Amino acid sequence: MVWSWIPQNIGQIGQLTLQNAYLGIVSAMLGLGISVPLGIICVRWRLLYPPVLSIASAIYAIPSLALFVVLIAFTGLSDATVIIPLTLFSLCVLVPNVVDGLRSVPEPVRQAATAMGFGPLRRLAQVELPVAIPVIIAGLRVATVSSISLASLGQLIGVSSLGYFFIDGLQRDFPTEVYAGIAMVIVLALAADLLLIVIRRMLTPWQRRRAEPMPPAVLTPAPADRDLAGVS
Amino acid sequence: MTFLSFAWTWLTSRQQWHGADGIPIRLLQHLGYSGLALLVAGLIALPLGVAIGHTGRGAFAIVSLANIWRAIPTLGLLIMMVVYLGFSPLTWLIPLVALAIPPILVNAYEGVLGVDPDLIDAASGMGMTGWQVLRRVEIPVAMPLIMLGLRTAAIFIVATATIAAEIGTGGLGRYIIDGLASNEYGQVAGGAALVVLLALLVQVVFVGLRRLVVPAGLRRAART
Numbered sequence: 236m237v238w239s240w241i242p243q244n245i246g247q248i249g250q251l252t253l254q255n256a257y258l259g260i261v262s263a264m265l266g267l268g269i270s271v272p273l274g275i276i277c278v279r280w281r282l283l284y285p286p287v288l289s290i291a292s293a294i295y296a297i298p299s300l301a302l303f304v305v306l307i308a309f310t311g312l313s314d315a316t317v318i319i320p321l322t323l324f325s326l327c328v329l330v331p332n333v334v335d336g337l338r339s340v341p342e343p344v345r346q347a348a349t350a351m352g353f354g355p356l357r358r359l360a361q362v363e364l365p366v367a368i369p370v371i372i373a374g375l376r377v378a379t380v381s382s383i384s385l386a387s388l389g390q391l392i393g394v395s396s397l398g399y400f401f402i403d404g405l406q407r408d409f410p411t412e413v414y415a416g417i418a419m420v421i422v423l424a425l426a427a428d429l430l431l432i433v434i435r436r437m438l439t440p441w442q443r444r445r446a447e448p449m450p451p452a453v454l455t456p457a458p459a460d461r462d463l464a465g466v467s
Numbered sequence: 468m469t470f471l472s473f474a475w476t477w478l479t480s481r482q483q484w485h486g487a488d489g490i491p492i493r494l495l496q497h498l499g500y501s502g503l504a505l506l507v508a509g510l511i512a513l514p515l516g517v518a519i520g521h522t523g524r525g526a527f528a529i530v531s532l533a534n535i536w537r538a539i540p541t542l543g544l545l546i547m548m549v550v551y552l553g554f555s556p557l558t559w560l561i562p563l564v565a566l567a568i569p570p571i572l573v574n575a576y577e578g579v580l581g582v583d584p585d586l587i588d589a590a591s592g593m594g595m596t597g598w599q600v601l602r603r604v605e606i607p608v609a610m611p612l613i614m615l616g617l618r619t620a621a622i623f624i625v626a627t628a629t630i631a632a633e634i635g636t637g638g639l640g641r642y643i644i645d646g647l648a649s650n651e652y653g654q655v656a657g658g659a660a661l662v663v664l665l666a667l668l669v670q671v672v673f674v675g676l677r678r679l680v681v682p683a684g685l686r687r688a689a690r691t
Binding site for chain 1: 473539540541543544546547625626634640647652656659660663
């Protein structure tokens with residue numbers, strides 16, 4: 236470990252960290268932007284959910300490097316070549332969480348909103364989605380952390396990210412660079428995770444008095460009981 | 468579809484199917500790395516996860532492990548191993564196993580932990596010993612989650628084994644990494660197509676396996 240390398244290269248470390256954060260966070264946000272409407276549709280038309288889930292989990296199984304390479308033919312060596320696959324992967328975590336979140340809204344709450352004169356759209360925006368926020372953000376945390384970590388692989392096809400330190404460190408046989416890269420990816424991912432916890436607490440003030448819910452421990456893209464529901 | 472035409476041209480040329488760097492050998496290497504890593508990870512993580520779920524000890528460590536796991540950059544870990552160990556079989560085996568353990572461990576743990584306590588009471592009431600309850604009730608009921616953990620681990624291993632070509636292993640990732648280095652998109656596309664097919668095949672195999680090992684009554688119950 237050559238500690239002096241770190242201050243000497245602080246500018247590059249900062250720049251690649253930002254670029255890596257950009258790739259990961261944009262992917263997760265795009266994933267969220269697609270999952271919310273898709274999840275609403277899957278709750279409304281139940282028959283759509285199993286096939287959507289099967290497709291999402293099939294895409295999730297494809298190694299990211301292979302997907303990057305397929306996209307080179309269409310988007311070249313741009314950021315989109317990394318962002319599109321990471322967005323697709325995030326759907327596998329986010330769609331089930333949006334659906335579960337919306338389904339977890341208690342029936343009396345729904346009926347109360349209707350009785351107060353809420354139409355279906357207003358009820359969705361002002362009652363159902365807010366109640367679903369904790370579950371949706373739990374999924375977003377998983378998607379963001381994974382995307383930030385996977386974004387470092389973009390370097391393999393030449394899209395700059397913290398992965399640069401891995402490959403450059405390997406070529407120059409310089410471990411410090413590799414360690415610094417790994418540390419920055421993990422720090423970045425955990426910082427984003429923490430930020431999302433703070434956002435969740437701000438968005439759901441009514442939950443503050445209750446015990447902090449545990450993050451989902453199950454390491455799976457989709458909730459276990461709906462494992463490939465359409466296929467098996 | 469430039470990708471498909473490139474991939475098709477490369478895949479159908481006869482020279483890809485022979486020799487030490489031919490597709491059959493590369494595919495066998497990929498399956499070999501992945502299978503070995505999954506086996507070792509399963510042997511370590513399954514008993515441990517079941518034991519932790521059964522006794523309830525060490526649960527906090529499991530949840531923390533689950534969170535850190537997703538943040539670890541696989542390429543960084545692989546390259547760190549090269550820096551430490553140089554190029555040996557352990558260089559790729561250790562990271563593949565290490566990355567596969569958390570999903571297997573956590574799902575086995577969650578599966579056993581989530582077994583309905585009434586069910587365990589009923590089994591004990593029927594006179595089963597602790598060991599029998601574990602073997603004949605808790606593990607079968609946890610089977611859907613255990614299989615899901617193994618499948619997630621397999622997906623992860625196949626993907627990481629592809630990237631491991633960057634540190635000089637064989638397998639299908641070689642085509643992608645070498646093709647990128649020499650600017651031959653045909654080879655890159657062909658290699659990627661093979662990796663995609665392999666990944667989908669792994670999915671199908673696990674869906675089939677699930678049918679074999681998950682008790683029929685549970686398959687229906689899990690549908691709701």
